[in-house]
Amino acid sequence: MRQRHTTQGSIFWFRPEHEIGDYLAKIDEWLNGTPSLLDWVEKDLKSSQSRGRPGMSCDQVLRAALVLQYRQCSYRELEFLMRDSLSFQHFCRIDPFKAPGKSTLAANIAAIRPATWRKMNRCFIQDMKVRGFETGERMRVDSTVAETHILFPTDSKLLYDGLRMMVRTLKRLKGIVSINYANHSRRAKRHWFAAAMAKTDEQRYPHYRSLLQDVEETRLVLIAALETLKKQGDSATDIGAVDALLELVARVMSQATKRIVLGESVRADEKVVSLHESHTDIILKGGRDVQFGHKLNLCTGTSGLVTDITIERGNPADQSRLLPMLGRHRHLFGAVPEAVATDGGYATNDNYHGAKSMGVITVAFDKMARLNVEDQISNNWLYRELRRFRAGIEANISYLKRCFRLARILWKGWRNFQSSVYLSVFTHNLIVWARSG
Numbered sequence: 001m002r003q004r005h006t007t008q009g010s011i012f013w014f015r016p017e018h019e020i021g022d023y024l025a026k027i028d029e030w031l032n033g034t035p036s037l038l039d040w041v042e043k044d045l046k047s048s049q050s051r052g053r054p055g056m057s058c059d060q061v062l063r064a065a066l067v068l069q070y071r072q073c074s075y076r077e078l079e080f081l082m083r084d085s086l087s088f089q090h091f092c093r094i095d096p097f098k099a100p101g102k103s104t105l106a107a108n109i110a111a112i113r114p115a116t117w118r119k120m121n122r123c124f125i126q127d128m129k130v131r132g133f134e135t136g137e138r139m140r141v142d143s144t145v146a147e148t149h150i151l152f153p154t155d156s157k158l159l160y161d162g163l164r165m166m167v168r169t170l171k172r173l174k175g176i177v178s179i180n181y182a183n184h185s186r187r188a189k190r191h192w193f194a195a196a197m198a199k200t201d202e203q204r205y206p207h208y209r210s211l212l213q214d215v216e217e218t219r220l221v222l223i224a225a226l227e228t229l230k231k232q233g234d235s236a237t238d239i240g241a242v243d244a245l246l247e248l249v250a251r252v253m254s255q256a257t258k259r260i261v262l263g264e265s266v267r268a269d270e271k272v273v274s275l276h277e278s279h280t281d282i283i284l285k286g287g288r289d290v291q292f293g294h295k296l297n298l299c300t301g302t303s304g305l306v307t308d309i310t311i312e313r314g315n316p317a318d319q320s321r322l323l324p325m326l327g328r329h330r331h332l333f334g335a336v337p338e339a340v341a342t343d344g345g346y347a348t349n350d351n352y353h354g355a356k357s358m359g360v361i362t363v364a365f366d367k368m369a370r371l372n373v374e375d376q377i378s379n380n381w382l383y384r385e386l387r388r389f390r391a392g393i394e395a396n397i398s399y400l401k402r403c404f405r406l407a408r409i410l411w412k413g414w415r416n417f418q419s420s421v422y423l424s425v426f427t428h429n430l431i432v433w434a435r436s437g
Helices: 019-032 036-045 058-071 075-084 086-092 102-110 114-131 155-173 185-197 201-232 239-261 322-333 349-358 380-403 414-435
Strands: 138-148 281-283 291-300 306-311 339-342 362-365
Touching: 019 058, 019 086, 019 414, 036 058, 036 114, 058 075, 058 086, 058 102, 058 414, 075 086, 075 102, 114 306, 114 322, 114 414, 138 322, 138 380, 138 414, 155 185, 155 201, 155 239, 185 201, 201 239, 291 322, 291 380, 306 322, 306 414, 322 339, 322 349, 339 380, 349 362, 362 380, 380 414
Parallel strands: 138 339, 339 362
Antiparallel strands: 138 291, 281 291, 291 306
16 A cells, blocks of 8 residues: 555665755755645555555655656666665655665656646745745746657658558567568668668659658558457557557658658648657747757746746747736736746737736836837836846756756656656756755
């Protein structure tokens, strides 16, 4: 039976005198004073088995997740920390002789839903408001991109990956249904590499034609095998996953045919850039390189805490996100901020007048967007002050990306992508508060 928290401490727990130990002690104090977090974690972990050996307590899972993100370690390294480090054993309430393995750590941490991490961060921000650490009177907004863990996509590589995944699926199904198919993986690999090395579309065309033929042949065989499985009523096979794979492969074939064979363009929101991380969006910010991941909109205050973050689908313009972020800020703090500072991407007349109508006293854009400084702020000194305040969010974003794994999300799938982002923000906020003294 899973416990909510560890009731008995180990005699081996020890916290040395060190600044990281001081951070952990302060975070430990806040976690102990907020027992509602364990209720939320317990709901996410309640599907675990109630029989057999007792698993990790809810308290241990929550604290281990914070250590994972704070130290930017793998689950194998986290297992070692739980067995080796006295400080982290004390913080995570783990007996070194009963430390969980990497698979146990991964399964338990992944079970916590994205909504739970987001709720924890909102709870922390509201507590910081009560303590006066973050008043919400000033707000700065900016956007960035968190990349998914994929290689740079090309149509030839996607076709080859699709064929490999279909062949792998057919091998698994061979013992269930009678299948006759040819494995074209080696030939497809040669054509993929040749297409990637080709310098012109005329040189690529024959390799793409062979790839498309091999993929279509394998796809038809897998469709026939899937129809047989449906007729047999097989419940051991995840038919939904096979259907999803076939749909993705069909989209990849369509976009490759349009781009290479027909010479047509394909809209960014219609493209598939990964078969493994199919939720990935194509993001182009300004004149920078194309990025593959998801756009994030962040709000921070004078304390440096990330008060709010949204994970966008697609590539919405920054201009359309300012007023919704102000509405979320009002819901969280009970009032709109007195001053808002953003970069030029959010600067429009509609945003300026909309923020004013919501009750914001001072709105400062880093670029004018056809607005004079006098139209925004009556005091030039105040405008310069808010521009310097806005620049601070760049440091917040850099700190998140360098030290809390927000630059590239290694967790797989859309659900886990969200969990990793919200966990990064929650851990960042705890550390920023703990380091404040």
